[in-house]
Amino acid sequence: MIYFDKVSKIYKDQSVALEDVTITISPGEFVSIVGHSGAGKTTLLKMLMVEEKPTSGKVFFESIDVQTLRGKEIPSYRRRIGVVFQDFKLLPNKTAYENVAFAMEAAGRSDEEIASDVPHALELVDLGMKRWNFPRELSGGERQRVAIARSIINQPDILIADEPTGNLDPINTQEIIQILKKINDLGTTVILTTHNKGVIDSLGKRVVTMENGRISRDDEKGRYVM
Amino acid sequence: MIGTDLRRIIKAGITNFWRTGTVSLSSIFIFTTTLYFLGSLIFLQALLDYTLTQIKDRVDVNTYFTTSTDESQILSIKKRLEELPEVSSVKYTSRDESLEQFKKRHENDYLTLQALDELGDNPLGASLNIKAKDPSQYEAIVRFLQSDSLGAQSSGIIDKINYNQNKSVIDRLSSIIDGSRKIGFALAFALAILSVLISFNTIRLVIYISREEIGIMQLVGANDSYVRGPFIVGGILYGVFSAIFALILFVPTTIWVGKTTTNFFGGINIFDYYLSNFFEIFFILILSGALLGAISSVLAVRKYLK
Numbered sequence: 109m110i111y112f113d114k115v116s117k118i119y120k121d122q123s124v125a126l127e128d129v130t131i132t133i134s135p136g137e138f139v140s141i142v143g144h145s146g147a148g149k150t151t152l153l154k155m156l157m158v159e160e161k162p163t164s165g166k167v168f169f170e171s172i173d174v175q176t177l178r179g180k181e182i183p184s185y186r187r188r189i190g191v192v193f194q195d196f197k198l199l200p201n202k203t204a205y206e207n208v209a210f211a212m213e214a215a216g217r218s219d220e221e222i223a224s225d226v227p228h229a230l231e232l233v234d235l236g237m238k239r240w241n242f243p244r245e246l247s248g249g250e251r252q253r254v255a256i257a258r259s260i261i262n263q264p265d266i267l268i269a270d271e272p273t274g275n276l277d278p279i280n281t282q283e284i285i286q287i288l289k290k291i292n293d294l295g296t297t298v299i300l301t302t303h304n305k306g307v308i309d310s311l312g313k314r315v316v317t318m319e320n321g322r323i324s325r326d327d328e329k330g331r332y333v334m
Numbered sequence: 335m336i337g338t339d340l341r342r343i344i345k346a347g348i349t350n351f352w353r354t355g356t357v358s359l360s361s362i363f364i365f366t367t368t369l370y371f372l373g374s375l376i377f378l379q380a381l382l383d384y385t386l387t388q389i390k391d392r393v394d395v396n397t398y399f400t401t402s403t404d405e406s407q408i409l410s411i412k413k414r415l416e417e418l419p420e421v422s423s424v425k426y427t428s429r430d431e432s433l434e435q436f437k438k439r440h441e442n443d444y445l446t447l448q449a450l451d452e453l454g455d456n457p458l459g460a461s462l463n464i465k466a467k468d469p470s471q472y473e474a475i476v477r478f479l480q481s482d483s484l485g486a487q488s489s490g491i492i493d494k495i496n497y498n499q500n501k502s503v504i505d506r507l508s509s510i511i512d513g514s515r516k517i518g519f520a521l522a523f524a525l526a527i528l529s530v531l532i533s534f535n536t537i538r539l540v541i542y543i544s545r546e547e548i549g550i551m552q553l554v555g556a557n558d559s560y561v562r563g564p565f566i567v568g569g570i571l572y573g574v575f576s577a578i579f580a581l582i583l584f585v586p587t588t589i590w591v592g593k594t595t596t597n598f599f600g601g602i603n604i605f606d607y608y609l610s611n612f613f614e615i616f617f618i619l620i621l622s623g624a625l626l627g628a629i630s631s632v633l634a635v636r637k638y639l640k
Binding site: 157159179180183184186187191197198199200201210211213214215216218219258262 | 338349350353549550552554555557
């Protein structure tokens with residue numbers, strides 16, 4: 109259960125990123141957050157990742173008040189959340205395999221676990237053949253699939269996908285969304301932000317619409333309405 | 335668990351070092367220059383030390399005794415002088431030896447030799463050649479010789495001490511030696527700091543290039559030491575490789591410079607010095623390289639660890 113309680117974020121220059129946002133996301137849900145650039149979608153996700161702190165209000169993940177996490181507790185907290193970004197954020201000097209393995213190493217998993225799980229995750233995103241390629245040798249869609257494999261390798265409770273299809277063509281976009289759906293079907297909560305109307309309409313899942321830092325709509329089985 | 339982490343960190347550091355070939359190579363180039371510089375300071379210090387010792391060795395004080403002084407009296411003074419902590423050595427020259435030396439010095443000066451022959455008796459007194467441990471201590475030694483405690487001056491056996499005529503030269507030499515020490519040290523210190531700053535900036539640049547990677551590692555859930563580790567390993571590798579390159583570069587340099595230093599500094603061949611002190615220099619350079627790389631990495635990564 110994720111719970112944002114009257115969360116506001118006001119920057120030093122008085123610009124408002126979030127204003128009085130309250131939202132609950134249940135375990136196993138697939139929630140899409142839509143809105144124009146600057147509507148506050150990414151800020152919301154960053155708060156869940158403890159990358160930013162709210163000016164007022166609280167963010168809870170299960171019983172954890174996220175803000176109260178101390179520096180040393182943050183890494184292990186973050187391992188419970190998988191993240192996929194628009195710009196992939198892969199480590200450029202590591203192969204596809206090593207990128208995925210790194211997340212497991214960081215979590216302190218054994219060599220045996222890594223050797224058995226990583227190939228499996230890469231197969232899941234259909235990249236078994238390209239496991240020894242570096243990110244620069246992969247297409248945008250392939251890079252995003254590596255990022256997804258990395259994000260789920262530690263079996264996180266939540267998968268955050270921040271505009272994951274922003275840099276991809278329609279075919280790759282559909283493939284990525286299918287993978288996200290599959291992950292959600294296996295029980296992981298998925299939070300997706302996107303500008304892509306087609307994606308939202310084809311999903312038929314919960315849609316939260318944001319405007320100027322506020323939640324303007326929250327529809328069960330929603331459509332892209334802006 | 336700690337062992338596994340350490341193994342992974344070292345492996346990641348080495349892999350990264352090879353894969354970022356161009357960056358590693360340019361860092362090694364700058365590090366090599368730095369370490370070459372630091373090594374040169376060691377050689378410079380050795381040259382300076384050697385030269386100063388040579389100069390110091392040439393400073394001495396001669397005490398001449400009257401011709402009538404008993405050898406036993408002089409030897410007892412010699413013994414007492416040797417007991418002084420300031421004195422490094424005392425050499426006794428008997429009357430006969432003085433005469434021999436005088437004759438040898440003037441062997442082509444027929445007139446002088448003839449005059450000596452006409453005298454019949456040996457006009458030269460015995461002497462003590464005294465060397466102090468430090469040029470600044472001559473004054474104290476001379477004061478001791480002239481003091482009544484020795485009983486020599488009062489009984490009139492000391493004919494002459496050549497300290498006063500040498501005094502100004504000895505004083506100047508003392509201050510030059512002192513000054514060169516201080517300047518040498520200040521220079522070495524300033525240059526060492528400068529090269530450390532250059533290396534630090536190099537590493538900072540390398541890590542600046544990787545700042546996004548640091549952020550990604552953190553987002554994936556890596557803790558700080560796991561993020562920092564491979565960069566420290568990389569920094570150490572830069573240092574060690576650069577030290578090896580600098581050590582190799584010193585071979586042709588010292589051979590080339592060696593010839594000049596032998597002639598100029600009166601005896602020390604810098605190449606021989608390099609060979610006989612190789613292991614010491616090896617360890618100094620490898621250690622300072624590794625330490626420089628590691629510390630620079632720790633400081634540089636800290637900036638990007640949020």
